[in-house]
Amino acid sequence: xxxxxxxxxxxxxxYALLVGIVVPRPVAWITTVNAAGTVNAxxxxxxxFVCNRPPMLAVNIGRRxxxxxxxxxxxxxxxxxxxxxxxxxxxxSMHASSAExxxxxxxxxxxxxxxxxxxxxxxxxxxxxxxxxECRTERLLELGEQRSGLLIGEVLAFHxxxxxxxxxxxxxxxxxxxxxxxxPHYAALGxxxxxPRVGQAGPTERR
Numbered sequence: 001x002x003x004x005x006x007x008x009x010x011x012x013x014x015y016a017l018l019v020g021i022v023v024p025r026p027v028a029w030i031t032t033v034n035a036a037g038t039v040n041a042x043x044x045x046x047x048x049f050v051c052n053r054p055p056m057l058a059v060n061i062g063r064r065x066x067x068x069x070x071x072x073x074x075x076x077x078x079x080x081x082x083x084x085x086x087x088x089x090x091x092x093s094m095h096a097s098s099a100e101x102x103x104x105x106x107x108x109x110x111x112x113x114x115x116x117x118x119x120x121x122x123x124x125x126x127x128x129x130x131x132x133x134e135c136r137t138e139r140l141l142e143l144g145e146q147r148s149g150l151l152i153g154e155v156l157a158f159h160x161x162x163x164x165x166x167x168x169x170x171x172x173x174x175x176x177x178x179x180x181x182x183x184p185h186y187a188a189l190g191x192x193x194x195x196p197r198v199g200q201a202g203p204t205e206r207r
Contacts, residue, residue, distance in 0.1 A: 011146060016182070019045075024179030024187050027086040028059050029094050031115070031123045032074035034104065039115060039124060040070045041097045041107040043086060045180035055155040056138055057083060062148045070103060072149055079137040080121035081153060084129035088176040088188055093128065095184070120156040130161035131170075 006014065019025075028047040032040045046060035061072045068076065075081050086094040097107040108115055108126070115124035118134045125132040135153035143150055164175050172192060179187045 019180075020182030023181045025181075027094060027178060027180050028057070029084040029086045029090070029097070029126065029129065030059070030071050031082045031084060031108070031126060032071050032080070033078065033123045034070070034074050035077065036104070038104055038106045039108040040074055041084075041111075041113060041126065042069070042071045043094050043098050043180075044071070047083075050152060055133075055158075057133065057135060057153050057155060059083070059151045059153070060143075060148055061151055063146060064100075068149075070101075072151070074123075075137060075151060076140070078122060080123055081135050081137075082118055082121065082123045082125050083133045083135060083153075084126040085131035086178045087130060088178055090126075090128050091178050091186060094178070095186075118157075125159060130164055130175075132159045133157070134159075 004017065009017070025045040026047055028044045030042055030044060034040065044059050044061060048058055050056050050058045061069060061075075063069065063072075071081070093111050093113060096111055097113075099107075101107055101110065107113070114127040116127050117124055118132075121134045121136065125134075133155045134157040135155055138152045138154045140152070141150040142148070160170065164170055172189075176188065179189075181187055
């Protein structure tokens, strides 16, 4: 086994290890708008939920050199964003939106992504995404030497396609999210393994 001293790694070297180790990661395909109303769409895979009442999401958005990325700049200015869920069907478009577009250029327009008006925030939802969450900024923390931004957003509304619902829950057998691995690699859910609930004896459990 090879060991790496964290304090001897450069930021890119540490990043390469982290994104290969912390897998699979869900993808937050975030839409925002700038002052001119231009729609920005970009994916971020350092993302999870951190609270359920009120519901909150956390997304890490790194910098581009010393400057904020368009997504972070738009959120800093408006306090609003939408997290669209990336799926197997939207993989190609989501991946293409990760390219570096010129400031002020709309990835949604460039890629022909249709949008839908949100109910509570200015940024629209992506019509191709079967699940979207409208959010407002709850707080923003800067972390580390590179001042990476940990954004915590409160979810104001959930939009879930009827076909993916089983009552009030997401039907995991019909939901096909995409997950990020290291580099340009992604993964689908594959086989779903179901275990008995804790405290509930399974058929092979011994007493």
